[in-house]
Amino acid sequence: MTKSILLVGVGGQGTILASKLLTIGLMQEGYDVKMSEIHGMSQRGGSVSSQIRYGEKIYSPVIEPGSADLIVSFEKMEALRWLEYLKKDGKVVVNNHEMMPMPVIMGVADYADDILDEIKKACKDVTVVNATKEAEKLGNGKVMNIILLGSLVKAMGLDDIDWTKIISENVKPNFVEANLKAFEVGKTLV
Amino acid sequence: MKKLMTGNEALVRGAWEAGVLVASAYPGTPSTEILENMTGYPEVYSEWAPNEKVAVEAAIGASIAGARSMASMKHVGLNVAADPLFTFAYTGVNGGMVCITADEPGMHSSQNEQDNRMYAKMARVPMIEPATSQECRDFMMEAFDISEKFNAPVLMRMTTRLCHSKGIVECGDRVATAPTVPYVKNASRYVSVPANARVLRHDLEKRLAALAEFSEETPMNRVEDNGKKIGVVVSGMCYNYAKEVFGDDVNYLKLGFTYPLPTKKMAAFMQGLEKCYVIEENDPYLEEALKVLGFGDIVYGKNTFPYAGEMTSDVIRAAIGEKPLGTLEYAKDKVVARPPALCAGCPHRGLYYELGKRKNVMVTGDIGCYTLGFAPPYNGLDTTVCMGSAFSTAHGAAKAFEAMGEDKRVVGILGDSTFFHTGINGLTEALYNNSKTVNIILDNRITGMTGHQENPGSGKHAGGDPANIIDIEEVCRALGAKNIKTVNPNDLKQVKEALDWALALDEPSVIITKWPCVLKKFSDKDKSDFPTAFKTKNVVDWEKCIGCKMCLKSGCPALAFNKEAKKAVIDRLQCVGCDVCSQICPKQAIGKEAK
Numbered sequence: 001m002t003k004s005i006l007l008v009g010v011g012g013q014g015t016i017l018a019s020k021l022l023t024i025g026l027m028q029e030g031y032d033v034k035m036s037e038i039h040g041m042s043q044r045g046g047s048v049s050s051q052i053r054y055g056e057k058i059y060s061p062v063i064e065p066g067s068a069d070l071i072v073s074f075e076k077m078e079a080l081r082w083l084e085y086l087k088k089d090g091k092v093v094v095n096n097h098e099m100m101p102m103p104v105i106m107g108v109a110d111y112a113d114d115i116l117d118e119i120k121k122a123c124k125d126v127t128v129v130n131a132t133k134e135a136e137k138l139g140n141g142k143v144m145n146i147i148l149l150g151s152l153v154k155a156m157g158l159d160d161i162d163w164t165k166i167i168s169e170n171v172k173p174n175f176v177e178a179n180l181k182a183f184e185v186g187k188t189l190v
Numbered sequence: 191m192k193k194l195m196t197g198n199e200a201l202v203r204g205a206w207e208a209g210v211l212v213a214s215a216y217p218g219t220p221s222t223e224i225l226e227n228m229t230g231y232p233e234v235y236s237e238w239a240p241n242e243k244v245a246v247e248a249a250i251g252a253s254i255a256g257a258r259s260m261a262s263m264k265h266v267g268l269n270v271a272a273d274p275l276f277t278f279a280y281t282g283v284n285g286g287m288v289c290i291t292a293d294e295p296g297m298h299s300s301q302n303e304q305d306n307r308m309y310a311k312m313a314r315v316p317m318i319e320p321a322t323s324q325e326c327r328d329f330m331m332e333a334f335d336i337s338e339k340f341n342a343p344v345l346m347r348m349t350t351r352l353c354h355s356k357g358i359v360e361c362g363d364r365v366a367t368a369p370t371v372p373y374v375k376n377a378s379r380y381v382s383v384p385a386n387a388r389v390l391r392h393d394l395e396k397r398l399a400a401l402a403e404f405s406e407e408t409p410m411n412r413v414e415d416n417g418k419k420i421g422v423v424v425s426g427m428c429y430n431y432a433k434e435v436f437g438d439d440v441n442y443l444k445l446g447f448t449y450p451l452p453t454k455k456m457a458a459f460m461q462g463l464e465k466c467y468v469i470e471e472n473d474p475y476l477e478e479a480l481k482v483l484g485f486g487d488i489v490y491g492k493n494t495f496p497y498a499g500e501m502t503s504d505v506i507r508a509a510i511g512e513k514p515l516g517t518l519e520y521a522k523d524k525v526v527a528r529p530p531a532l533c534a535g536c537p538h539r540g541l542y543y544e545l546g547k548r549k550n551v552m553v554t555g556d557i558g559c560y561t562l563g564f565a566p567p568y569n570g571l572d573t574t575v576c577m578g579s580a581f582s583t584a585h586g587a588a589k590a591f592e593a594m595g596e597d598k599r600v601v602g603i604l605g606d607s608t609f610f611h612t613g614i615n616g617l618t619e620a621l622y623n624n625s626k627t628v629n630i631i632l633d634n635r636i637t638g639m640t641g642h643q644e645n646p647g648s649g650k651h652a653g654g655d656p657a658n659i660i661d662i663e664e665v666c667r668a669l670g671a672k673n674i675k676t677v678n679p680n681d682l683k684q685v686k687e688a689l690d691w692a693l694a695l696d697e698p699s700v701i702i703t704k705w706p707c708v709l710k711k712f713s714d715k716d717k718s719d720f721p722t723a724f725k726t727k728n729v730v731d732w733e734k735c736i737g738c739k740m741c742l743k744s745g746c747p748a749l750a751f752n753k754e755a756k757k758a759v760i761d762r763l764q765c766v767g768c769d770v771c772s773q774i775c776p777k778q779a780i781g782k783e784a785k
Contacts, residue, residue, distance in 0.1 A: 065517050081525045083520045086517070109526045118520060118521040122521075
């Protein structure tokens with residue numbers, strides 16, 4: 001049974017590292033895995049996505065609209081933007097964090113106050129996590145991505161994989177401890 | 191050994207295993223990570239070349255000397271590199287040579303979606319199109335063998351999704367000894383004067399005939415016969431999309447070696463089919479070949495599938511009239527676009543802010559992060575054509591305005607890496623032909639947009655070893671520029687004065703804005719040259735802020751407007767204290783955060 005996970009956010013938020021760790025774990029678990037990202041221009045503060053598909057045999061690395069089992073969004077507006085990709089019975093894990101797009105900064109568009117409500121209206125299974133605040137509590141705002149990875153693992157029931165080993169082997173030595181802590185925090189949020 | 195690899199990483203792995211010794215490239219999405227990854231293999235000499243033409247020429251030199259070599263670039267890079275490739279097709283190789291082109295269906299990070307498969311046909315070089323990361327590794331290894339066996343440079347055609355998608359790759363070790371071919375002087379082959387070329391022209395045709403036979407036999411071109419009456423002919427990433435949609439309900443002709451095409455195999459595949467879908471991104475390359483073979487009446491190609499964009503599974507479904515997967519209903523009207531923007535602390539901001547105030551100027555831009563200056567609030571560009579075009583386009587426009595008797599001034603803008611790429615030729619043009627253009631070089635000490643690759647001005651080689659710094663100001667002076675000013679772009683007064691000075695001149699001028707990219711990992715030299723850079727944070731004093739929103743015109747993503755308080759706020763996580771907003775504020779309400 002093929003599963004599809006969409007990680008979305010704003011360029012610079014660390015979706016790429018989170019998806020990298022996820023795919024390594026899935027491969028070690030014996031799944032066929034494909035992952036697709038778009039690098040380049042959109043990374044400069046634009047909307048970004050990492051698409052992960054795993055199962056027995058995977059052909060396309062690209063998730064079709066209406067086929068994602070889970071969307072993990074690093075930012076509120078991005079969750080709403082990508083909802084079209086979610087299965088009708090799919091789940092959303094969304095970081096309760098706002099980043100203002102340039103049209104809002106320029107005053108030509110509004111960042112609505114009820115984005116979370118809109119997501120909940122459309123989708124039955126929504127978990128709001130305060131990953132950015134939890135990361136700041138840990139003393140390093142940047143580990144927000146690994147907190148969300150922890151939440152993702154919990155949401156997809158992938159707890160059996162040895163994530164401690166995977167994180168330890170694949171992040172820079174100085175950041176292993178902080179990331180392991182962040183991962184554990186993330187698991188408790190779902 | 192199994193590894194998860196992007197197509198780009200797998201290409202490099204295959205080349206390394208096959209014993210490549212020299213790799214050259216110019217960065218460009220989606221090809222950049224190819225050379226970046228190669229720097230991790232110490233047995234290979236890897237380098238950033240100033241542009242794609244130079245990269246291909248360097249790889250040609252290495253091949254003629256007897257080593258296996260490669261050059262990699264994005265699709266438009268091959269336009270720059272086409273000249274040497276076409277000649278090299280005639281002379282043939284010594285050591286195997288592979289040229290990687292990364293096409294961009296859907297234009298995620300590009301200005302067009304040209305189909306570089308046409309280059310294989312036009313240059314008469316064999317072409318390979320992998321479909322998965324595993325094939326990237328396997329086919330790359332085979333490409334070197336093909337190159338040497340058939341005496342031809344090989345074009346490896348990638349696309350964005352293949353470059354940037356990961357899949358599991360079974361890989362091996364590097365060959366014990368890198369295969370090399372002894373160098374023997376052979377001027378009648380490698381000196382491409384007409385007398386030699388006329389001989390080689392016939393030789394080339396013989397090689398192509400042999401390659402056409404190879405194309406029929408190679409397992410890279412394979413049939414999946416599911417005993418159906420509907421067929422799919424497909425190459426590259428489209429194979430995966432098609433498998434998602436059709437599964438085993440159709441027969442497949444999956445093509446991996448696509449020039450010369452296996453026409454006999456194609457014709458045999460078509461026999462007995464009632465209908466054949468040809469699914470291709472960009473141009474109808476396979477479709478046209480099938481039509482020439484006489485199967486036009488059962489081929490469903492661009493009359494069914496879109497002529498542009500990626501042929502992802504949902505696109506295929508829609509094209510063949512299948513129902514789309516069900517999606518949720520949600521408040522799409524509340525989704526605000528999030529276009530890419532110059533980062534907080536970007537050194538291009540100060541220049542665009544000041545330039546935006548100028549009237550009666552035309553601004554010709556170029557390819558890099560600074561292309562984003564076209565967007566609001568700067569609206570700072572009139573044109574962007576291609577890499578390195580800013581100064582030459584500016585020059586031509588200035589000469590035309592002069593000829594038409596108009597007093598409009600023209601300003602060209604490009605970055606440091608772009609200057610070395612081909613911008614230097616445009617400046618030569620402007621100086622030689624005495625154009626009164628203002629030529630601005632945004633020197634942020636790195637190749638920015640593609641993710642921080644070294645360049646001839648940055649002081650490091652591709653792998654990070656120290657390199658000679660080619661000083662841009664000295665280069666401009668050597669070309670004959672008399673009017674050169676180097677400014678700190680975060681100092682708006684300096685920028686304004688430089689623009690006043692340049693626009694008052696009746697001859698060409700050069701303004702160099704020199705400040706490192708905010709995302710750059712600082713070298714020791716950067717640390718000593720820019721000791722104060724990005725060390726502080728700006729903060730808005732709400733006592734002084736009158737809510738005029740002037741600061742927002744800086745277009746900085748760290749700034750926002752608090753609607754309740756009617757005051758500007760700065761996101762301290764993003765702010766790096768560049769002070770551009772504080773210089774714009776008419777009430778001096780933006781200061782430094784206390785340490």
